[in-house]
Amino acid sequence: METRFLGRSGLKVSALGFGAGTFGGKGPLFSAWGNTDVTEARRMIDLSLDAGLTFFDTADVYSDGASESILGEAPRGRRDRVILSSKTGLRLGEGANDAGTSRLRLLKAVDASLKRLGTDYLDLLQLHAFDAMTPIEETLSTLDDLVRAGKVRYLGVSNFSGWQLMESLGIADRHGWSRYIANQTYYSLIGRDYEWELMPLGIDQGVGAVVWSPLGWGRLTGKLRRDQPFPAGSRLHDTADIGPPVDEQCLFRVIDALDIVAEETGKSIPQIAINWLLQRPTVSTVLIGARNEEQLRQNLGAIGWQLTADQIARLDAASAMEAPYPYYPYWRGQFSERSPLPVQAFPPHAGAAP
Template identity: 65%
Template structure:
């Protein structure tokens, strides 16, 4: 397993990390993702650790806390061998104090997460969504407090607008607080909007990308194709309403190229899609998920080899789409998309 720096921090993370949204299976969304109990989770984590994958990502909102509880139970006795990333900020109840990133909410959320995980610290805490109702000074000051208290080691965000990431970094510099080192983002061959604004920001500010849904919400698993409709048992039937949108022609164009490269390399469609992401600027780790051992072992096969420059160029071309305004006019500027590998 390759290890990389998490953004411009001293924390080294595996190129692949494991998302535990499949643990617990509570609620309409997460029950469709997976229903792994503690015994199943322990087996999956065993396989991950054997492969050198030691970063496990969860969130308080995953199965209403059950994902954190199962993860904590599954790693019991080997906490020192793994890294835990969790997220908070989305609603955990209907009360006014049950959501957001206020000082009150963050402190309580961290204490609750530590209890569920059965640990005394969280390696990486990420704010799950931007809270416009709480001043950024309060958010960053609270993260500083939690880091100084030893309850979290590093801080990041997830699904944040670029201007808020930059504002947070500026305030951290102004007050001498720890900077954000990670941004958990949606990024895939059928969803490259990250590249337009957030990727250049990440390169400039030393923020490592932790990529969620690298297979485009299950659309790049190899089960869907131009002449192959969605299988009857696919989770997309139940979860597509939550998925990032994609145009059908873009999807099929990408799948066509993935299948062609799969035939050339002997690798699977998911392995190729993940390997492409691992070569992108600012990507520190790609979060893979699995409902069973077979899926996990297949996804772990995305590392240890490399696509050729020609194959990467073909995937780049097949997945290319115009970025949103105001970035479109700058597409033709030489070097705009050629970020230095030193900034990854």
């Protein structure tokens, strides 16, 4: 499998990563995602490693820590073959300090994650959300201490806005602290908001995208059809209102375009949707999830081939949405003849070419 540098760093990750949100199955949200146990997780990790997928992502909040525990058990004895990534910052407990990214919470959370994962260090630690109540300096100085202590190798964020990420990078640079190299972000053919601000920021600052929910919260599986109810067994029955908002007209316009490309390529709709993402600027890795081995094998089929420029252009057109203010004048070219995405400024090793 192709490997890519994660942002402007020396860390190489597989172009596809495995999202372990399906491991554990505790609670109303995560039980709808999946309930993979250790035995099945080990088979999936074996299959992933055989395919060259080495990047595995989880979070302390996934199934109240069960996802980390299962992910830690499955590759036991093969730690040097995997890149382990986890996230913290969301509420995990009822205590006053059981949420956020304060020094107290981060030190406690990282130690707990390392124990559950059965490892001495995390290859990548990402903040699961921005904590507006904790000074950014407190968060960043603590993260830098964790890196210097060897408990964490690289840092990233998830679900940050552009100003939150840029402010954090500026403060890190000012103090000489470890900076974020990854942005775990929602991005899909039916959710392209990432392109308005976070993608140009990633290009400028060398922050690589770790894409979550590449199938638009399960809407691009090929099973969803116009004027039909959610398919039986779909997680959308229980979680549609929790996931990212989707414009229905755009959704079915994209599905129509995907159907045509599927006929041309002989590939499935999910494989095409993931392959499209792999061609986008700044994308370092796309996280695929799977409830079972069959789904995993299908998603692994998204690599080893490439959409044509014409097919990409048609999918771009079908999924295009008007950019919000203040971005739309730039994207329309009203303020400048230059592209809003100066792709040439982003090193080729840090993400895919457009």
